[in-house]
Amino acid sequence: MTYIDTHVHIDFYPNPYDLALEYEKNKIYTMFVTNLPELYEKHLSTFSNFKYIRLCLGYHPQVSNEYVLNKKLFEKYIATTRYVGEVGLDFFSGISDREKSIQIEAFRYVTSPSFNKGRIYTIHSKGAEREVLDILLENEVKHAIFHWYTGKISVLKQAVEKGYYFSINPKMLMTKNGLNIIAHIPLRQMLFETDGPFARINRKPIYPKDIPNFYTSLSKEVDEFEKVCFSNFRRLLIEKDL
Incomplete structure (x- = not known):
């Protein structure tokens, strides 16, 4: 069996390197998302030589109030990866117009035509799905994965x-809205994520050893889920270079 995890925060687990080795040992193709260019820089030397793990250059919208996007670092490291994430917008309840503007400016920047050719984005869109899609289209981004879509x-x-993809996780099986969203994603555009360690099951984070069981659970909703996801991921890797 071949598994993928297109969205996981490895550096938020207690022992990131050990976790990465577990992904590697189990041959799980993994997109290790980061929240800041500074964190990408910190992890690059440690995680750049893994076969199954791809380190993503990110700027999470939820940190925009605390950390200004370091454009100099982003520009420095964008050439070292084909994977960008976690990036996007988060229009949480009570967000100010100023905060929205900061997020939008940063998201426009990281998805700009200067950077997006040949790259895959994994995207946060909570509360701002319409705005995220508009910016992706405005910048002519070809390859994007909507992570844990709730809109x-x-x-x-x-x-x-x-032609955008959607990554689904086990938590989506637990809500009516999640199941409804899964039902509306075409098989050809469906991928899997854990969003570990944040998407918890029974209050426990998801580990690589748990992934086969979650694939089995999702196969009850999607026939041959494992084959579908791997086929889609392989196609996406090929498409990014077209």
């Missing part, structure tokens, strides 16, 4: 029409 089905359908 309107109408926007999902528009993103599907543009």
Whole structure:
């Protein structure tokens, strides 16, 4: 069996290097997302030589109030990776117009045509799905994965029409909205993520050893889920260079 995990925060686990070795040992193709260019820089030398793990250059919208996007670092390291994430927008309840503007400016920047060719983005879009899609289209981003999508089905359908992918996780099986969203994602555009350690099951973070069981659970909703995800991921890797 071949598994993938297109969105996991390895550096938020207690022993990141040991966790990475577990992904490697189990041959799970993994996108290790980061929250800041500074964190990408910190982890690059340690995690750049893994066969199955790809370190992603990120700027999480939830940290935008505390950390200004370091454009100099982003520009320095973008050439070292084909994977960008976690990036996007998060219009949480009570967010100010100023905070929205900061997030939008940063997201426009990291997805700009100067950077997006030949790269895969894993994207946060909570509360701002429409705005995220508009910016992706504005910048002509070809290869994006909507991570843990929770928005309107109408926007999902528009993103599907543009060829974007959606990564689903076990927590989505536990809500009506999650199941409804899974039902509306075409098989050809479906991927798997854990969003570990934040997407917890029974209050426990997900580890690589748990992933086969979650694939089995998702296969009850999606026939041959493992084959579907691996086929889609392989196609996406090929498409990014077209």
